[in-house]
Amino acid sequence: xxxxxxxxxxxxxxxxxxxxxxxxxxxxxxxxxxxxxxxxxxxxxxxxxxxxxxxxxxxxxxxxxxxxxxxxxxxxxxxxxxxxxxxxxxxxxxxxxxxxxxxxxxxxxxxxxxxxxxxxxxxxxxxxxxxxxxxxxxxxxxxxxxxxxxxxxxxx
Numbered sequence: 001x002x003x004x005x006x007x008x009x010x011x012x013x014x015x016x017x018x019x020x021x022x023x024x025x026x027x028x029x030x031x032x033x034x035x036x037x038x039x040x041x042x043x044x045x046x047x048x049x050x051x052x053x054x055x056x057x058x059x060x061x062x063x064x065x066x067x068x069x070x071x072x073x074x075x076x077x078x079x080x081x082x083x084x085x086x087x088x089x090x091x092x093x094x095x096x097x098x099x100x101x102x103x104x105x106x107x108x109x110x111x112x113x114x115x116x117x118x119x120x121x122x123x124x125x126x127x128x129x130x131x132x133x134x135x136x137x138x139x140x141x142x143x144x145x146x147x148x149x150x151x152x153x154x155x156x
Contacts, residue, residue, distance in 0.1 A: 001025055001053050004064065005032045005093040005123055008072040009080025011048040012136040013145035013152060017071050018050050019135075020155040023059030027052055029129040029136070032093045033121060047089045047119075051126065061102035065092065068118075070154075071147045077117045081146025091119030 008014040011029045019027040027050050034046030054064065072080060072090045080088050092103045103120045107113055137143060137152070145152065 002056050002096065002099070004052050004054070004061065004099050005030070005049045005126065006052055006064065006068055007032060007047045007049040007089060007091045007093070008068055009048070009088045009090065009146050010083045011050055011129065011133065012143060013147035014071065015050045015135065016137040016145070016152050017147060018052055018067070021059065021067055022155070023055045025053045025055060029133045031087070031127045031129065033124050034127065037125070037127065046087055046127065047091060048087050049093065061099050062106045065103055065106040068092070071151060072118070074116045074118050083146055089119060090117070091121060093121055093123040095123050
């Protein structure tokens with residue numbers, strides 16, 4: 001099993017979508033690449049993300065990127081749906097160089113590559129979100145989510 005961190009706006013919907021994908025073994029709501037080791041304020045530089053454990057024999061990084069592109073607007077900087085701010089930026093983060101190279105290759109094959117604002121960066125820091133954010137849409141299916149319900153349910 002390998003691990004990547006996928007950011008696509010509010011983590012509630014991203015987690016609900018990602019965990020239903022083929023080859024995904026576990027997900028955890030969290031924050032990536034901030035400047036602190038705790039979630040003390042809105043201004044700590046983190047992006048909301050989903051720690052994603054996956055089986056690379058079943059799903060590749062390029063495929064995970066394709067799935068991510070089903071739920072994000074890759075041209076929108078620091079905003080997905082009604083969620084606005086740096087913590088809602090989109091990206092893929094990993095401690096494995098190979099993951100980042102695969103993600104960059106996925107992006108570079110797109111005709112609109114120069115307009116895409118999805119980050120592809122090494123993971124420098126990760127903090128798990130509070131329990132109330134773990135699998136939030138399973139617990140409260142009517143909570144706000146920027147991802148349409150039919151897209152969330154696509155792979156269930």
